[in-house]
Each structure stands twice: as structure tokens, then as C-alpha cells.
Amino acid sequence: YALQFKNVFGLGLDQAWSEWIRWEQQFQRANLDSLRLYPITPYRPITATALGSISRSYYDPVGNKLYAALNYPGEIPHLAAIDIATGALRKIGALRGASTFFVTSLAYDPAGQQLFFATKNSSWRDLYQIDVPTGRSRLLIKNARIGDLAFTQADQSLWGLRHDLGLVTLVRIPPPYREWNQIVTFPYGQEIYDISLSPDGKLLAASHTEASGRQKLIKMETAKLLAGDSSFAVLYNFEFSSPESFTFSHDGKYLFGSSYYSGVSNIYRYDFSRSEMEIVSNAETGFFRPVPVSEDSLIAMCYTGKGFLPVMLPNRKPDYVNAIQFLGNEVIQRHPEFENWKIPPPTGIVLDSMHTTTQPYSMLAHTKLSSVYPIIEGYKDYTALGLRMRFDNPIRLSELSLTASVTPQKNVPDAERLHLGLDFRYWQFKFQARYNGGNFYDLFGPTKRSRKGYSAALHYQKYLSFDQSSTGSYSSNYHLELAGYGGLEKLPQFQNVAASFDKAFYFDAGYNQQALAKPLGALEFEKGWRWQLHSENSLINGKLLPQLRTNFDYGMLLPVPHSSLWLRSAAGYAWGERENPFANFYFGGFGNNWIDHLAYQRFREYESFPGVEINDIGGTNFGKMMLEWTLPPLRFRRLGMPALYCRWARLALFSSGIVINLDSAPQRRKVANLGGQIDFNLVLFSNLNSTLSLGYAGAVEENRRLRREFMISLKIL
Known part of the structure; x- marks a missing residue:
């Protein structure tokens, strides 16, 4: 865009923008001079600082108070009483x-x-x-x-x-x-x-x-x-x-x-x-x-x-009050042809004539092939080449994606060279099937999601309540999943753990509830709580192995705007032999790949434990706690160039502790870590958001040397 701008106008984009700012300042200065020809209305501030956005307010002459709803940086939106004499604010209640x-x-x-x-x-x-x-x-x-x-x-x-x-x-x-x-x-x-x-x-x-x-x-x-x-x-x-x-x-x-x-x-x-x-x-x-x-x-x-x-x-x-000069009027006076550049009013549209037919809508009948394109994906440590086909309907309530790829390297066994994938979504249902499933992001980094073998899974999610806005997220939902795996080499969820049996059946159920809020200008939620309850039941070689875990996060605002403190906790218990890998929970690593598409702050997830290898910590029961301090972001007015620039950077510091196998002193492990992650928000080609993350953590454990982990990851799109 910047190059084409210069080709068309003969002027660099930065230079043109700087000249526009100077011209507009002169234009607005002339408007201010015009207003100041007559006395400007004097006023007395009631509060010491501005209060961001303010609702319609009401004056109480008895208490000499002003009642209003406020939404300003560093504070969750709330109803407030403002003392007219002193400017003091009293919070009446939160506003969701x-x-x-x-x-x-x-x-x-x-x-x-x-x-x-x-x-x-x-x-x-x-x-x-x-x-x-x-x-x-x-x-x-x-x-x-x-x-x-x-x-x-x-x-x-x-x-x-x-x-x-x-x-x-x-x-x-x-x-x-x-x-x-x-x-x-x-x-x-x-x-x-x-x-x-x-x-x-x-x-x-x-x-x-x-x-x-x-x-x-x-x-x-x-x-x-x-x-x-x-x-x-x-x-x-x-x-x-x-x-x-x-x-x-x-x-x-x-x-x-x-x-x-x-x-x-x-x-x-x-x-x-x-x-x-x-x-x-x-x-x-x-x-x-x-x-x-x-x-x-x-x-x-x-x-x-x-x-x-x-x-x-x-x-x-x-x-007397002078009217200012409108820039739009100035443009029309210099270029009268612009007056014809306007959209006809909506009153000229006869809506009834646009109605063509009425009939029941069939999603399957309206589902069409929308795209076919070549793909590259990772399988273990190898590269696969293939094709993806996508089918969907105009209202996007259902979609089907088919992928097929082949790993050409000769050192891959013949039975593992073909990779097939099917993803189907219909309303709240999702069906997924894989044969030697590959993953594009396995090409970049330590976390692997590709698996040998075949699988099929049916997932259902239902929201019991949902309220999402720019200032908060209040919701509750449950999900159910039924899955089967065959030809297993590694556990479906844990890439570094060998499977003790090549077939597995899972029934999962989970409940999630959250009440999270953020002030005006916040990058993410800065206050609230989130609770999860998850049951995973596996059937291995005819034996049922139930697991139950719960997570609870609680966050609070700190006096410094856009700085928050979070306590994140998790606990779980599995019924089964400790020697059976299917009966264990596993933890370790940041979890980010060098190039990724999932959440960039994955150190917050319950199975992450920066400082040790992925899946290094394992046990049939555990208790885990993390304290996280998120610092205020640094925002950049000008850092980069039009094709690539940085909008903000933010640092989060954290420390975690985990105890596994609490019921067995000989096999009990206690591990602690201390680390941090800094994230840079990048904009590519003017409107594509990405996040570059750098993380470092050290982990300590009794009778083991200090272990360290460095993470670098670019979350694209």
C-alpha cells in the first residue's frame, strides 16, 4: 500500500501523513481563534481528573451528589456517587x-x-x-x-x-x-x-x-x-x-x-x-x-x-457564539463534484419487491464446495504435502473440511505415509476423524499434535448462559465428548508418553463457568474468576480408568492501571494403577510452538509447567498453584513501518508450584518454577494481528539440578 501510494501521489505515506497533521492543526487552530473572538464559557472542574465515558447523570440537592455510571481506564465500569464539593467518588455498584x-x-x-x-x-x-x-x-x-x-x-x-x-x-x-x-x-x-x-x-x-x-x-x-x-x-x-x-x-x-x-x-x-x-x-x-x-x-x-x-x-x-468551519464544506467548495458522491437514501428501496421466495431452509441442500487448495503439514518430525477441500453454506451453521496428504520421506514407514482428516460441524456438534493425523504447526517447534493411528471423536457443547461484551465475559457451559483411538503409539493428549495399549476409548464431560471483567483500554480480562470441572473416563483393554480435575482462577486489580494479580489453581485425581500411563496426569513446558495459532499465554493452562520438558511431570493425583502478576502494557505510538509495526508490549511474571502423587511419599514429587513472558503485538500488512512472545523460566526440584526453558513463539492471525 505504501509503495502504491507513492507511485500514485509521488509522495511517501509518512511524509503525506505528517503534512496532513500539520495542515489539520493549522485548520483547527483557525477554528479555535474564531471561537475565541468571543469569551469562552468559564467552568470549574468538579473532579481532579477526567472520568472516561459517563452516562446521563442526576443531581441530588440533598446530599449535593451527582449519580452517574462511569467507564474509565484502570477501573471496572461501575455506578458512582460524585461529591460536588470535594470531587470524591464513592462506588455504588458494579456495572455488567x-x-x-x-x-x-x-x-x-x-x-x-x-x-x-x-x-x-x-x-x-x-x-x-x-x-x-x-x-x-x-x-x-x-x-x-x-x-x-x-x-x-x-x-x-x-x-x-x-x-x-x-x-x-x-x-x-x-x-x-x-x-x-x-x-x-x-x-x-x-x-x-x-x-x-x-x-x-x-x-x-x-x-x-x-x-x-x-x-x-x-x-x-x-x-x-x-x-x-x-x-x-x-x-x-x-x-x-x-x-x-x-x-x-x-x-x-x-x-x-x-x-x-x-x-x-x-x-x-x-x-x-x-x-x-x-x-x-x-x-x-x-x-x-x-x-x-x-x-x-x-x-x-x-x-x-x-x-x-x-x-x-x-x-x-x-x-455571541461563532460557528466553526467544517472540513467537509471546505472540500465541497473546492471540489463540487464530490457532492454527487453519495449513496441514495434507504427510503428509495422498496423492500417488498426484493422478496423473491419463501421456503424452509435446508443447510445440507445449500452446502457447497467453497475452496480447494494445497497444504503442507507436519507429521512427527517430517513434512507432508497434500490438499484440503472445504464445504460450507451461506449462513455458516455447518461446515465440512477434508484433508489428505502424503509424507514422501522414505524413512517413514509405509503404513504411516498417508494422512487423512475429516472435520464436520453442525450447530453445537463437532465430528472429527483422523488417520495418521498431521498438523501444520508441528513443523514449527516442540509441541506435536500429529499422532500415528486412527481416531474418531464426537463433541457437543451447550451454553447455559452467555453474555459477552467489550467489558466482560459472563457465561456457563458444559460439553460432552465420545472418542475412540486405534493404532496408538503415544497417548492422544500427551506427545512424549508411550501408550501401554494401542486402543483406547474416552468419554469426557466438563462444566465451565466464568465472570470476567476488564476496564476501558485493557488488553484482556483483569478481574474476576473462572471455574472448570472436568471428568475424563478412559476404557483401556476392558478396564475403566476415571479421572476428575478442577481448575479455579481468581484475579484482582492492582492500584496501578492495567496491572492485575491472578491466583490460578488446579487439582486432580485418577483411579488406576500408577504404572499405567492412561491413569496419569502430565505437565511440562510452555507449550508454544515457534509459529502457532493458539493462545499465546499458554503458561496459564493447567497442563503447562515452564522450566521442564513437555510431559516430564506425571502422577495419578496432583495439586498445582500459580501466582501471576501482569504488568501494565507499554503502548507505542510509532514503532516500525506500515508493513510491520508494534502496537504494544507487556510483561507477565509468574511462579508455580506442583505436588504429584500426594498419596505416596516414595513417588511424591514437588516442583517449583519462576519465570516470565513478554508479548509484542505486531500488525502485518496494515491489518493482520500477530503476537511475538518471548518466555523464560527456571524450575527447581529436590535432588535435581536447576532446569531452564526459553520460549519464542509467533502467533499468527
Whole structure:
């Protein structure tokens, strides 16, 4: 891309980007000079630092507090009370599934000191209620899909907007807030948002938008709405600028909100007595989400490079506010032909005419050959050449992959030269079959997944709950697997352990549950817990050998942002003779290959033990514990070139201890290690993410010399 850019424009990409930055700085400096021709609105910061993303907030005049939901780096999203006088923050409760920017929908009952909020804000929202003084919360409606909450003291009801099938429905939720009632569903292409109820509960104000992009501030009468009349009056037409977060003053005489109408987000005030809209700020970086405090003061969110800063500003109309120059307008004036470069509006599409047929969908009938390509893969320490065919259907609910390869080296036995593989997925089922199975990543490094012999396995996984968002993962699932192996030379799971019998049958069952969270800007989860329970039952030469193990991880945030401490534990017990390799657990090594595609921090997995050889530690029962300290990442603004650059580097330090064969003193082993791993996030060809990892660990054991392991691995894609 960089070379082609230079060929087309005669200018290097770096030089062009630097010139663009200089030009934009001059352009924005001219805009700032234009704004400063008139006095900039003064303000007083309420908190010492910016608070990242902030939801709509509510002022409590009795306690002089501001209630809001916060999402900022170094802290898990939460509901907070902000002391207006001191700026001190008190956490009220954690917020699950926060949105990146608006955090959550929030409403406040001042008489009962109750906050209403939504969780899972990127999916099917749950509606919760939390008591401000105690922090006790309770679920009101699961999967409510209701946001834009507003509360009225007139009848203690909660109002909100529900989104479903592209339509927006205004709903009312009366006490005890266990069910919602439909008030009005707006036609397709029309939406309202940012609703607010007047103190007496008679009026509902909202922002209204159409498919054309035109937006306006409207009001509706709640009595008429409850009677089925959804008519509204337009208070002000903002044309193509969004009216945001308009809220009633405590006396109901005004509405305060913000808009980019002048090119900068300023605070606007609508006066019901005069039916006029007035601007009440002249901002440089922008004011958002105003909260009326008194006749002469407002709280607003001032934009900064580190997020929103709560500030106090005067409720006073400035002398004059200049509009800034829009870059888009400048471009159109210089190049009028760009005005025709626009997509037709969606209103011009007749959806009914696009409907062609209705019939049951058959995944098998729609499954087609999608690709055929040559492959190279590893088999033991050799290289195999072959072909892969892939079949799938348009909605990707099922897929089939077939591979066949041959190892040409003569020192491979004839019976092992052919390698076949079949992978089939259908909904929650997976079927896998192998004959002398190979693996591409066996070509690069110590971990081998290729095995001599034949096998077939059927796997089923079912999620009991699933809630995934940018700030957390809360889920539970179980899985079942039935597998059979023949012609075994090594154990199916452990590459360095010889099989005592060439046939094996397995039935596995497992349960996993986790509640993990991460702050804004985190690379991975930094707090929470994960629990796993796994049962593996093997049938070897007619004898059943059950195994049971459990894992539990717990992590906590440290005072330094994006630094966390994790305690990872595991324990297991197997019923069977210690001399039988099928009845043992095995541990050892980092587990990464030089080039890999699996998780790059594999030292966290229960079977890993950096510092010793793979599968070096084995026993019929064990207890293991690891303490891990993840340090804050170093982020690089400019390290590399367009075709290959590094975005961040992060170091993790860990120490583990394991005891095996706890029930037999003569065969008991105690091993400990200390190590670290540093990961570099690389971007190849502008958009392909990879991770380069370097690891080192030393392991100590009684009556044995110090053992060391160095690991280097590149996780591709």
C-alpha cells in the first residue's frame, strides 16, 4: 500500500501523513481563534481528573451528589456517587456489560434513592434497580431490551425505549417494575431517543430522527400517549445536527441539552414560556449531558483527551457564539463534484419487491464446495504435502473440511505415509476423524499434535448462559465428548508418553463457568474468576480408568492501571494403577510452538509447567498453584513501518508450584518454577494481528539440578 501510494501521489505515506497533521492543526487552530473572538464559557472542574465515558447523570440537592455510571481506564465500569464539593467518588455498584461510550441507560428516583439501570448494553439488556445508600441491587426484568430510561415521581413509573426488529417502542414500566406496557411503536425509519419526563409527569421530551437524517426536539403529552394518541409538537428543528440529552429543569420551565449545531458541542436551553431555543455556552472542546443544578448553575461534561470531566458552569447566555468551519464544506467548495458522491437514501428501496421466495431452509441442500487448495503439514518430525477441500453454506451453521496428504520421506514407514482428516460441524456438534493425523504447526517447534493411528471423536457443547461484551465475559457451559483411538503409539493428549495399549476409548464431560471483567483500554480480562470441572473416563483393554480435575482462577486489580494479580489453581485425581500411563496426569513446558495459532499465554493452562520438558511431570493425583502478576502494557505510538509495526508490549511474571502423587511419599514429587513472558503485538500488512512472545523460566526440584526453558513463539492471525 505504501509503495502504491507513492507511485500514485509521488509522495511517501509518512511524509503525506505528517503534512496532513500539520495542515489539520493549522485548520483547527483557525477554528479555535474564531471561537475565541468571543469569551469562552468559564467552568470549574468538579473532579481532579477526567472520568472516561459517563452516562446521563442526576443531581441530588440533598446530599449535593451527582449519580452517574462511569467507564474509565484502570477501573471496572461501575455506578458512582460524585461529591460536588470535594470531587470524591464513592462506588455504588458494579456495572455488567457497559457500553463503550454512553456506558448505560440510567434513571433516578430521588424520593426512594433508587437508581434504575441496564446491563448487557450491547445485547438484550437486563433491567436492574440498585439502592444508592446500601449498594444492594436486584434484577427487575431479564432480557428487557429497554434503554433510554426516565423516571417520574408523579406516579413512580419508569419509561423507556425498546428496540426490536428495527422498530422503536415507547414503553411504560409501573411499580413494582416487573413488566412493561407498550405505549406507542414508531413507524419504520422514525426513532426517538434521549427521553425525559417533566417533574409533574405531564410532558415527555425526546429527540426525534427520520431516515432522511433530519432531527428535531419534540414534546408529547403523557395523558394523550396513555390514551393512544402519539402526536407530538416540534419544539426546535436541529436540521442535520443531533439534539442530545435534553432534560427538564427542576421547575419544568426549561429543557437543557447539547448539540453540534454550531460545529462544537454546546449547551442549549429551551424556554417553554417564550418557545425559544437559546445557546448557553461557548465551548472549545465541547460540553455534553447538562444537569440543571440551580437558576444560575449547570453541571456538564467537558470533553478532554482522557474522557469527560464533570464541570460546573454558569447558566447564562453568552454574548455571541461563532460557528466553526467544517472540513467537509471546505472540500465541497473546492471540489463540487464530490457532492454527487453519495449513496441514495434507504427510503428509495422498496423492500417488498426484493422478496423473491419463501421456503424452509435446508443447510445440507445449500452446502457447497467453497475452496480447494494445497497444504503442507507436519507429521512427527517430517513434512507432508497434500490438499484440503472445504464445504460450507451461506449462513455458516455447518461446515465440512477434508484433508489428505502424503509424507514422501522414505524413512517413514509405509503404513504411516498417508494422512487423512475429516472435520464436520453442525450447530453445537463437532465430528472429527483422523488417520495418521498431521498438523501444520508441528513443523514449527516442540509441541506435536500429529499422532500415528486412527481416531474418531464426537463433541457437543451447550451454553447455559452467555453474555459477552467489550467489558466482560459472563457465561456457563458444559460439553460432552465420545472418542475412540486405534493404532496408538503415544497417548492422544500427551506427545512424549508411550501408550501401554494401542486402543483406547474416552468419554469426557466438563462444566465451565466464568465472570470476567476488564476496564476501558485493557488488553484482556483483569478481574474476576473462572471455574472448570472436568471428568475424563478412559476404557483401556476392558478396564475403566476415571479421572476428575478442577481448575479455579481468581484475579484482582492492582492500584496501578492495567496491572492485575491472578491466583490460578488446579487439582486432580485418577483411579488406576500408577504404572499405567492412561491413569496419569502430565505437565511440562510452555507449550508454544515457534509459529502457532493458539493462545499465546499458554503458561496459564493447567497442563503447562515452564522450566521442564513437555510431559516430564506425571502422577495419578496432583495439586498445582500459580501466582501471576501482569504488568501494565507499554503502548507505542510509532514503532516500525506500515508493513510491520508494534502496537504494544507487556510483561507477565509468574511462579508455580506442583505436588504429584500426594498419596505416596516414595513417588511424591514437588516442583517449583519462576519465570516470565513478554508479548509484542505486531500488525502485518496494515491489518493482520500477530503476537511475538518471548518466555523464560527456571524450575527447581529436590535432588535435581536447576532446569531452564526459553520460549519464542509467533502467533499468527
